[in-house]
Amino acid sequence: MHELSFAESTLELALRHAREAGAGRVVGLHLVVGEFTPLEPTSLEFYWEQITKGTPADGSHVTVRRVAAQLTCADCGATCDARDETWVCRGCGSSRLRMTSGDECFLESIDVEGAARSSPGCPSGVLGSDEARSSPGCEARWGTESKS
């Protein structure tokens, strides 16, 4: 369920960066998500298809790079797989482990195409701006802000 919030935020972020790059369409997105981040890619894809309809990210492909959760020993520096449930260092037996990766959750890059063009009803040159968003006909092109 919370993947909808993640999808809406991702869309807003991607469209903003596309706009700033002067691009017309977003065709691909590259997310980096840690193993401990509560984000299920299949569920995200489902919502993504629904919420991007009619936006410049319609039909875009999302790839998710999962980062393994790792614990690093504060005493000997060895790294351990967090799925080993004892959380004791295999190297030196220390229990002073610290989480060093696995909570990532960011948009790394987007693939874009075409140049931003004005469309009927949108103030020229400000496509996707607040001004354009409030104009009928532009909302569908650039999407609206997250409702939550």
Place this chain on the structure above:
Amino acid sequence: MGHRVEVIEDILSANDHLAAQNRERLEAAGVFSVNLMASPGAGKTSLIERTAAGLASELRLAVIDGDLATSLDADRAAAAGAQAVQINTGGQCHLDAAMVRRGLEKLDLSQVDLLLVENVGNLVCPSAFDLGTHTRVLIASVPEGDDKPYKYPGSYHSIDAVLLNKIDLLPYVAFDVKRFLHGVEVLNPSLQSFLVSCQTGEGLEAWFSWLRREVAGLRAEVVR
């Protein structure tokens, strides 16, 4: 011809931005705030009732209560003497910064010292959404089992304090407190932990003292 645009920005940055605004608003009013997270039934509302009663003569308490439906929890908080606002998330499994902002608008912050935000009972996603509170507290309870930090590291990670509630049940449940605390401390090296029972009141004084110190600490910062 397509090309790649580097972004490197947190997916929830819009939420984080709103959360920062909430934090500023709370700080301006001198209100110390806590995001209380737990699975359903761990004792969030019981802890709020106990806290309201325990600190009633010293601190003015407000509660923002997130639930899928009903105002049962806010009613309990109000009965315990707190200014209470219910937010029904309508199926959403967590509170986010925008919902808390709406809750803040309904409170008279000039009459509040301590704000407890009771998140939706869920151990999966509330941790991902910064609400703009000063501190994040997780309530676990003995019947849930001592393996939860290992099974839900995402939720047990980046918290400032943990309360283990229902310790009056320890004699009857196979729960290794040491194993539990080790898991939480690995994920949060500088964490505060409290072993409490909202049923008997055991251990709650340490929790109250911590809240008193944090409230006073925020006030000292605001004054400076």
